[in-house]
Amino acid sequence: MITQENAFYKNELWCVYELKDAQGNYDEDTRLKMRKASQNNEFVCPDCGEHLVLCAGNKVEPYFRHHENANCPVRTNGQSTRYLLARRLLFQAAKRSFPNAVITCSRQGGKYVSDVFINDGDLRMVLEYAGQDLKLDLWEKKHAHYQEEGIIDLWFLNGRKYGDDVMATFEYLIYSYQGILLLLDMEDQELRLKQRCVIPFNHSECIFTKSFPLDKITIDPSGKIISEYEIYKEHYIEDVEENLKSKKRLSQYDADSGIFNKKPYRDPAAQKEIVQKVLQKVDESLAVNREYKRLHMESVKEREIKRDGGKNFKSDGTPRQGTSDGKLHRRSLSSEDGPLTARMTAIGESWDLPQLMGNEAMLPKASSNRKSYLESLNNRLWNTSDQKKQELFITKAVEKINSELKIYAWHCYKRG
Known part of the structure; x- marks a missing residue:
């Protein structure tokens, strides 16, 4: 299978992923139109100028292929269905983020091929999917190439391969550059953001992750994912910090004995008053619930009897x-x-x-x-x-x- 996603159609570059929406469903009118265009040899390879055939079935992601005897110098090898799906999702995220940009897939740039290339005036950005760990020096060379060319490179990793706990070596390498990890979960159609955070209370470090629906994800010109991730992270840090403070308050240090008292002294009278107030509130809540249920069942009974003459109720008035x-x-x-x-x-x-x-x-x-x-x-x-x-x-x-x-x-x- 030839993983060619781009073709010239009526003298304009067109990507085959335009056939599907964010949920992965075909626009049937567009698919029918482009099938006819393919049969009329209206698709042209941007690399060799030969005609391309549109393959847009239901089992794998759509793609273009060359005719059997074509001799394209940059024809790519087949990729797994999972990899093609990742590339389509990134292409659609790029289209949402930069609607006026020229966006191509599998773009040859020197000795490297980028998954999704975005050209929007002075902005040049690539979105790369690393389904498996790359060799560390290979990633560093590719990243250095993008930096030399003034291209922002944003890396997405396999969301099912990496968890929410400590970082693996390849994760750390990406994190040291991006400052955040972007984990693409294609099964759940989510993007999980993963980042280290520091708890100010005791200066401890932990990992925070948060998932967002893929069809809502957009990217700003600096390469940052536009989401409410930072808000969620701040709330998480506040919750952890408050939990730590609560635990500390439960332990009182006795300076004379030099020990921690896990059960600090509390005034019995005050403690008894607190318990009585809690019990009173519980009793009031239970009474309200019982009355609500009684009124609800009465209304149900009246409504049911009116609707069907009481056939859903027994002779004693209880519901069947x-x-x-x-x-x-x-x-x-x-x-x-x-x-x-x-x-x-x-x-x-x-x-x-x-x-x-x-x-x-x-x-x-x-x-x-x-x-x-x-x-x-x-x-x-x-x-x-x-x-x-x-x-x-x-x-x-x-x-x-x-x-x-x-x-x-x-x-x-x-x-x-």
């Missing part, structure tokens, strides 16, 4: 378990939830659940297990930015809820 047709019902999230409703806040929906059938003695545990399953699903949906993954999780959950209606299935259910 589940929907009347034995199927899960999805609706918009609201405060008007029935007696057996799961609040899927991650997607803004309330799910009315079907009735479980079987041994009533097993019902409490079965209902609790089903509720835990849906709470776990809701957390996964909060932590999943990919909409297709979200839809897959939801489809599987709905099928499971609708098919497993027997109490025994949920009574014995174990997560994981």
Whole structure:
């Protein structure tokens, strides 16, 4: 496979990554238009002048290839799908940051090839992806070449290779130049920023990381990532410092005995007063919650009886378990939830659940297990930015809820 991403189209340089949006989806109208242009030999190689063929399938990232008998002097070797994906993401970040710049991929500059090259008037910048560690002297030579040419080089590393803890040798080399590490996580579509920080309280050093969605990332002309990273870092340092101060306050130094008292003296009367105030507040809070639940259930009962004539309630007025047709019902999230409703806040929906059938003695545990399953699903949906993954999780959950209606299935259910 030839990893050629650039071509002249109607006398203007065009990059094949223009076919996709920030989420990796094709603009189908543009893909159809460019497929026709490719069949009409309208794409020309910027290096050798020969016609190029557009390859824009669904399995790998789009690219151009030469015809079989072409003889291009700078034809590049095939790259892994992961590497091509990284280059597309960096290209799109460059387009968002510098919309008027000329941006090319795999640009030959002397003996080196840059992943993404940005030319915006007096500004020249390259975005490089290092999926694997380079030899240290090779990186230093390439970096020195960019500095000699007056080019800002910004390096992105493999986000799944490096963690949030201490830096590896190659990380430290990049960090010594950039002052921050940019870890590209293509699976979660995030950019993780990693930096050392000093806690003023005891002058200790620690690592702070924070992730941001890739489609929101932009770069300023100095090569700095535009984000709220510094704000998050300041809050983190403040929290760590306050925690350290709290621990110190809990230990009092006795100058006479020369020991640390882990349980410093406190006035019993004052301590008792504090405990009583806390207990009073807890009792008040519990009373308010009980009253709120009672009023809520009354309103639910009245609403349900009005809606379906009371068929969802037993003769003693207590609500029955589940929907009347034995199927899960999805609706918009609201405060008007029935007696057996799961609040899927991650997607803004309330799910009315079907009735479980079987041994009533097993019902409490079965209902609790089903509720835990849906709470776990809701957390996964909060932590999943990919909409297709979200839809897959939801489809599987709905099928499971609708098919497993027997109490025994949920009574014995174990997560994981």
